[in-house]
């Protein structure tokens with residue numbers, strides 16, 4: 347049973363303050379997630395679902411200090427893979443860099459994902475990112491650098507790859523560093539009005555959302571969301587409840603009811619927001635889909651922000667209920683056997 351990945355947004359606090367940050371993170375934010383409840387959620391999901399991985403993100407998860415290492419060790423103790431997503435702000439001295447990598451390794455961390463790009467580089471030099479990535483990979487941690495990408499980017503994949511090559515010299519890494527370019531995803535639709543964003547046909551295909559119900563998200567506020575889409579904070583329809591609601595489920599049937607009782611979530615999983623938005627457009631006469639919105643999470647946000655969406659979708663979902671349920675549980679079975 348889904349989810350396969352638990353995303354723990356540990357805090358919105360971050361030493362950086364990137365202009366495009368999807369969660370408006372920064373030094374001004376306060377509050378961290380309740381770590382003891384997260385451990386209980388990990389126990390619950392690892393005993394009743396097909397969960398494979400826990401991803402600790404933020405904000406900046408390394409700000410949690412020893413609590414982060416405890417959470418990683420707890421998830422590893424339940425047989426799960428672990429991932430930390432960071433800006434590598436902490437690697438500004440050789441000692442601090444190595445000390446942190448050693449602690450992550452001792453906790454059992456499997457993957458370190460480092461974010462960089464034109465916005466991040468104002469706060470964390472790209473050289474520092476590459477040095478941290480190299481130290482992490484050398485320690486045997488799967489390491490990935492995610493580069494934020496837009497048409498005018500100075501920092502791109504080739505630039506990072508060349509820097510890593512320069513640092514590595516003749517050293518052979520047992521686990522190569524992966525470098526990926528990520529589409530820039532600000533969550534504010536008004537922000538998009540003034541920006542030229544990249545054309546990314548991959549994100550515009552019309553198929554089921556490969557995130558909802560598969561990736562469960564815990565927020566620092568204690569809220570639980572059905573996906574880890576970057577616009578979730580603006581889509582209350584994707585909220586499942588809070589940590590206590592999740593922990594109140596005592597058996598698989600109760601948990602299944604909690605996770606999958608919203609037909610719109612299952613519909614998103616099998617058809618995706620574009621197809622659903624077309625239904626809403628047809629019924630309401632209001633245009634939703636917008637060529638300017640290159641990421642499907644923007645289409646999803648636009649759809650749920652549109653007047654009468656819920657009524658229209660709920661009506662259609664009732665008519666389509668059998669197809670949605672059948673396809674969703676077939677999809678779940680396939681993913682559980684073939685992913686990760």
Ligand code: SF4
Pocket residue numbers: 360361362363364366367368369370371372404405406433461466
């Ligand atoms: S490093 Fe990440 S979490 Fe922090 S402000 Fe930048 S985009 Fe947001």
Ligand code: SF4
Pocket residue numbers: 555556557558573574575576577578581584614619642643646647
């Ligand atoms: S498209 Fe919608 S459901 Fe899918 S990840 Fe994005 S916000 Fe979540």
